[in-house]
Amino acid sequence: MKFVDEALIDIAAGDGGNGCVSFRHEKYKEFGGPNGGDGGRGGHVFAVADPNLNTLVDFRYSRRHEAKRGQHGMGSDMFGAAGEDITLKVPVGTLINDAETGELLYELLTPGEKIMIAKGGDGGFGNMRFKSAINRAPRQKTPGWPGEKKSLKLELKVLADVGLLGMPNAGKSTFIAAVSNARPKIADYPFTTLHPNLGVVRVGPEQSFVVADIPGLIEGASEGAGLGHLFLRHLQRTRLLLHMVDIAPFDEGVDPVAQAKAIVAELKKYDKALHDKPRWLVLNKLDMVPAEEREARVKDFVKRFKWKGPVFEISALTREGCESLVQAIYRHIRAEQDAAAPEAAPDPRFAPDPE
Known part of the structure; x- marks a missing residue:
């Protein structure tokens, strides 16, 4: 296997799902009220130190890594599902730096250590969140928040005595x-x-x-x-x-x-x-x-x-x-x-x- 100890990657956590505007429609209930649910959060991006790896070659040819966005909210008080997280496996001893500034962000020194390197966006609010005594039929909702996006430089320093x-x-x-x-x-x-x-x-x-x-x-x-x-x-x-x-x-x-x-x-x-x-x-x-x-x-x-x-x-x-x-x-x-x-x-x- 080719030994690679440096790699540049782009990661993107998932955006949050949008909130929903919906009203309850039931027989004999003319004004059922709002029941639009919140959107689901976007997927996070994690990095885990895998003791079975000793090179960053996988990231040399696969630079873009994106988590799934959250599902939009739905009626009947249903919240959207959270986006699926992704986990990047890196060798023990990997440093994760900001590709633009060179700042050291994370360091994985322990086998099995797992950290979040990009946070998924929170889901937007559905109209049920805006119900109040003076606003019985709110039509407001909020979009999901964007997930974090980063350009990173991975650098491997082998752990040896x-x-x-x-x-x-x-x-x-x-x-x-x-x-x-x-x-x-x-x-x-x-x-x-x-x-x-x-x-x-x-x-x-x-x-x-x-x-x-x-x-x-x-x-x-x-x-x-x-x-x-x-x-x-x-x-x-x-x-x-x-x-x-x-x-x-x-x-x-x-x-x-x-x-x-x-x-x-x-x-x-x-x-x-x-x-x-x-x-x-x-x-x-x-x-x-x-x-x-x-x-x-x-x-x-x-x-x-x-x-x-x-x-x-x-x-x-x-x-x-x-x-x-x-x-x-x-x-x-x-x-x-x-x-x-x-x-x-x-x-x-x-x-x-x-x-």
Whole structure:
């Protein structure tokens, strides 16, 4: 399925039905009085977060979404039926923005969360509403109110705990395939990954986290070079970034330190908040470095990169070092979750007696 993370749509809630002018006509009742009912409300437009979706491709080819209008009021005190609502299914993590102003209107972050994004118009009043002591035979009615109409921009930011960051061919796809259930395309040429891949990493029973792999970044990405800049938004909700570096590039003229510095610079240009997220350095492809040279090469990289944070040495291909990295990631995520959880209020039944 084609991965689409942006879409423009037009939505229209249903108009309310018109009120009715009618009078009761019964045998032996010459002046039966007004009995025109109200019109029904127009249909609402809802959006619901569907955990089974991971792309907005359905909205790329279906831009107009309209709810039904309400039924008009009728005689015999009959109100019109409400218009049928419509529900748009979107992936979890979808932002709904005003297409004209760019204002963020709604955010769907919880599976099954449902919100009204356009309200149907109320129905008009029938003439029975206008009956009074001085107006026994009203002929007034009101039309239905129009439903809301909006032009919206849908934007998907995948929900993941960990984001993989790095140059093309740094081994991100190999890593996510080694530790999770994801099966991304892996090949020996740049830009094999063309869209984000999500993988669930199982650490133990009921213990897991989600990893997002985005297309590799290159220098100039913040100005539009390459593919990764299109998908950097998918890292904005992560708790941790893994900066993966190919410690043994095939081309001898390539300096891994210069590449790593370029990635950090592009990250800072794109979004300062994303740059300031917790970030760990993962030196990959150790299997390509002779065992007697590994320690010296890692020390040289860390020194020239001037890195002060956590460093992990792995080989995604042979899975060497992957298990310890996965366990460290899970401990970090759990610690963040525990720190963010609100403290439980003390039970008043066990509160100490006031002195």
